[in-house]
Amino acid sequence: MRISGLATGMDTEQIIKDMMTANRIPLNKINQKKQYLEWQVDDYRAVNRKLFDFSQNAFNNMILSKNFNHKTVSVSMPDHVAVKNISSTSDFSGTLEVHQLAKNATLQGKSIVKDGTTDEKYTLDEMNTLKLSDLGVESEDGFVTLKITAPGSEEGNEIKVSVNDSVGAVIAKINQDTKVTAFYDEFTGKIALTAKNSGEGTISIEDADGGNLAEKLQLTGEGVQVEEGKNADFTYNGLRTQRSSNTFQINGFEMSLKQVTSPLDADGNVIDGERKVISFNSSPDTEKIFENVVKFIDEYNTLIEDLNKQIREQKYRSFPPLSAEQKKEMTEKEIELWEEKAKSGTLRNDSEISSMLTQMRTALTGSIKLPGMGENESISLKDIGITGSKNYLDHGKLIIDEDKLKKAISEDPNKIHQLFSYDAGDNAKKTEHGFARQLRTIVDATQKTIQKRAGKVGDVNDTFTLGKNLDDMNKQIERFEERLKMTEDRLWRQFTAMERAIQRANAQSASLMNAFGGGGY
Structure with missing residues (x-):
């Protein structure tokens, strides 16, 4: 704890605080640059996510043939x-x-009746709690095995259960581990089984270990109804x-x-x-294929609209990132409005994104020679009713002539698919591939470049360019904060020395006054 101003009456603490505020101005600028750089990294990564989604959609919707087989x-x-x-x-x-x-094979057991009765059946709740031992199932080691054969499991499936298990538990195990489904009908008192697979064959049940489980469940012997599958x-x-x-x-x-x-x-x-x-x-199915092509064009238009907006976004240099002290003096709405402008323009005039957009526009204005075409024949998007917008503010958006596109799809849907998905081979020029493949190649290359610059979530800073810049700034901030600490300590020492000097001067003055009678009548 520092106590100052006793000798001079000065508010030393406030004076030093004001002086340190001036000294912190360069540090605040570094922090602002760091914050802006972090926003830039986030925006680059957001762009990469959009490029990844577009690339995946291009592959799944336009290159895979299933979407053109409707x-x-x-x-x-x-x-x-x-x-x-x-x-x-x-x-x-x-x-x-x-x-x-x-038809599925079936087996219907005989009625399970209570001891001492001829027609009294167990309820479903009773079957879910009735132990096999209570039903008369016996075993030397306490376990019995049931083997069930059905279409799809000619060698049969075995289930092993304890005599202390309930009938309901046995039925559940049959449903889980064999090729049949079983249920107990409390009206008839019978267990019925149906093969999970249809086709020729029958259901047969036997006790694999010589026990009497199948007998006590009334699933064997005379009176059991078996119907063959077909x-x-x-x-x-x-x-x-x-x-x-x-x-x-x-x-x-x-x-x-x-x-x-x-x-x-x-x-x-x-x-x-x-x-x-x-x-x-x-x-x-012309309509389904048409919808698929329209969806791809819409995704392309949305992507280039968003990216063109970002590389043309205004950068407001008079709205730097706010410091913590500045935020304390502002309302949440004021902070929101300020940061809206402060975050603007992080990707303005980015060369990689601009180059990618140019390449995509150029690719879509070309034409492709598909297999089976004559020597001088080729096909373009314009030939199937897809053209570039004439409005320069659209920056290359595509416009669809629906009637012309539907006509082209109905005449030869496979050609439309090839127009987007054709693979000309590893040694072919990029422009010889289908349009979706061309765009995917351009987008994937840009993704890799952006990743080298801004990394991806989870990457450490020293693995990408902007991350290394952030590390350098962190080091600058550490060094600057150390210098500020030294400066503040120095100012306190200087002001403390001044206070002591003034205090000594005051003491000497008081002594002289006393010596010359300053304390007279």
Whole structure:
């Protein structure tokens, strides 16, 4: 604790504080530069996130073919069969007759009745708490094993349970570890099982260790009802064949059988005497493909609008970052308005972003030679109804002629896909690739450059350029703060020495006054 001004009456503390405020001006400027640099790093990283999202969307939506494989499928009997495209790149058509639907194998046990009764059933709640031992299940070591065989598990699945487990717990284990689903019906007192997989085969249950679990659950012996599973039986384009499920794929499209159209007898003759043939065909889903292209163009326009705004944003040099002391004297609204201007222009006239935007604009005005085209043939975005805006304030935004684009998609959707996604090979020029690939290459290269400059979240400062600058500023701040501390100590020593000198002078003056009679009558 320092006490000053006793001899002089001066407010030494305030004087030194004012002098230190003047000395801190250079340090405040360094802190302001550091704060601005941190904002700049954040803005660069935000740009990189946008570039990454655009690159990923370009790959997923424009380069991967699945988004251009949307097809409209027409079926003559939609109540009997559903057809949808999965991965077919070409149109398809055909005929189908459904002779038999696939069916899951089932097994229904006998009724489980309470001891001493002939028809009193257990409730569901009772089954969830009833121990196997209470049901009469026995085992020397306290455990029993049940083996269940069903379509899809010809070798069977085994479950091992304790005689102290409840019937409900056994049913839950069957559902979890085997190829069947089971449930207890409290109205009939029966346990029913259904194969998880359809197709030919039956469900069988046995005690794998010689126990009596299957017997006590009434799942074996006379009276158990077993129904065999069946394959789907159908004729596709004149070929009679089968599948284990009612839903299956052929040549990249999926069929889901719903109803029988032509049931056959053992000799292959139609039972009802009437043959019902389903016809189906596909065509490009122009609307879906159109929406995909429009989405990509919208994402491009949004990206370049945002980046052009940032590199042209006004920089307000008269609004430097606020210090902590300055913020204390301002309201939250005043701080918000000030920092809005202080943060403005961090990426103004950035050369990398400007270069990327120029490259993207140039790429989209070119044309591409696709496979199958003549020697002097090529195709551009303009040919399918996508052109650059004539308003120079749009800075290269793209405009879509919807009618022309839809017409081009309906005529050859594969060509539209290639226009964006075509890969000309590793040795080809950048301009020979599809437009989405060109933009992705440009964007990815800019991402790497920005990352070298501003790093990414989690990077240490000495791994990127602006981070190294921040480290240098931190060192400057440390050195300056040390000098300020020394300066403040020096000022206190000087003022303290002055106080002591004045105090001695006052004492001497008082002594002289006393010696010459200054303390007279």
